[in-house]
Amino acid sequence: MRRRALLSDEMPTELLEDVYEIPVRERGEATYRVYLFDVGTPTLVDAGFEDTVDVVRDACDDLGVAPERLVVTHGDGDHVGGLPGLAAEFDLETYVPEGTDLPGGTAADHRYGDRDEIGDFEAVHLPGHSADMHALVDESHDLAVLGDGVFGSDSRGLPPGYFVLPTAYYSDDLNAADESLERLLDYEFEAGLVFHGSNVTEGARDKLDRFVNFANKS
Numbered sequence: 773m774r775r776r777a778l779l780s781d782e783m784p785t786e787l788l789e790d791v792y793e794i795p796v797r798e799r800g801e802a803t804y805r806v807y808l809f810d811v812g813t814p815t816l817v818d819a820g821f822e823d824t825v826d827v828v829r830d831a832c833d834d835l836g837v838a839p840e841r842l843v844v845t846h847g848d849g850d851h852v853g854g855l856p857g858l859a860a861e862f863d864l865e866t867y868v869p870e871g872t873d874l875p876g877g878t879a880a881d882h883r884y885g886d887r888d889e890i891g892d893f894e895a896v897h898l899p900g901h902s903a904d905m906h907a908l909v910d911e912s913h914d915l916a917v918l919g920d921g922v923f924g925s926d927s928r929g930l931p932p933g934y935f936v937l938p939t940a941y942y943s944d945d946l947n948a949a950d951e952s953l954e955r956l957l958d959y960e961f962e963a964g965l966v967f968h969g970s971n972v973t974e975g976a977r978d979k980l981d982r983f984v985n986f987a988n989k990s
Contacts, residue, residue, distance in 0.1 A: 784808070784831040787971060788915065788963055794831040796824035797850075802927070804850050805967055807917060808837060813891055815841040816858065817908060817917050818851040818967065822875065825857035832862075841865045843890055844880075845919030846905040847872035851967070869895075869904040893917075896956060900949025901938045907956060915963040916976065921953060922983075924969020932970035934979055953984050 782795040782803070790810040797804040797820070806828055807817040816839045820828055832839060842864040844852050852868075856878045859866055867890050868880035884890060886897035886906075893908040898921040908917040918935075920942075925934040937953075940946045957980070964976030972979060 784835055787965070787973060788913075791913075791915070791965075792831075792835060792837075793965075793971070794820075794828055796820040796827045796854075802968065806854075807965060808832065808835065808839060810835070810837045811892065811913065813841050814839045815843060815891060816864070817843050818845055818919075819854035819858050821850055822853040822857065825854045825861060828854065828858060829861050838862060839864060841867065841891070843867045843893065843908060844869065844872060845908065845917065846902045847874075848902065848920065849875075851919075869906050871904045894959075896959070898949070898952040898955065900945050900947070900952050901943045903944060905949075905952075909956070909959045909961060911960055914961055915965065916956065916959065916961040917965045918956075920967060921949065921956070922964070922966060922980070924966045924971060927969030933972060935964065935966070935972065935976075935983055936969075938968075953980065957981055957984060 784792045784794045787793050792808040793805050795803050795805050806820050809815045814837050839862050866880045867882045867884050870883045870885045884895050888895045892910045892912050896907045898905045901920045907919050907921050920938050922935040923938050925936050926932040928936050943949050961977045963973045965971050
């Protein structure tokens with residue numbers, strides 16, 4: 773199937789063992805993505821846009837992985853827009869944060885909140901970017917999906933390998949977003965996966981700690 777120009781032509785990438793990044797759209801230098809975990813119950817984290825369902829389906833077909841579960845981190849259109857189409861395409865069991873509005877009156881199979889467990893993930897509520905924002909931490913596999921709690925540093929023109937806060941332009945309450953990050957320091961993880969900018973696959977928790985507990989913080 774020929775993909776339209778507005779969609780990403782990049783192939784899925786195995787970032788970590790059985791963890792795949794699926795780019796769904798490119799806009800200028802920005803890439804939008806979802807993640808596929810082929811560990812235990814094959815799981816998609818976030819759904820992309822309404823019109824990128826075919827990109828995710830084709831990537832899953834290329835990888836030979838049929839997802840059975842979809843977990844949404846929050847309700848922005850690039851994270852939840854593809855939920856109805858993907859749920860129908862793969863007959864997915866869906867998990868959506870409490871308070872997240874779904875497109876077109878779609879119903880979720882499950883609603884989750886802070887500290888709830890979904891397979892190997894534990895949800896961590898990070899209000900600020902949006903009221904329903906959650907990260908998903910899997911300490912057993914030493915990783916965290918950080919949603920839009922943070923962006924990769926290169927999304928703001930800095931060198932990659934670190935984190936920055938999402939901009940105020942895209943956030944409900946940037947102060948709350950900043951304060952929420954401390955909640956992630958209760959967990960141990962080596963890799964931190966983001967949806968905008970480059971991922972941090974080594975030392976992510978330590979780098980986040982230095983970002984949160986900056987020099988001379990009182």
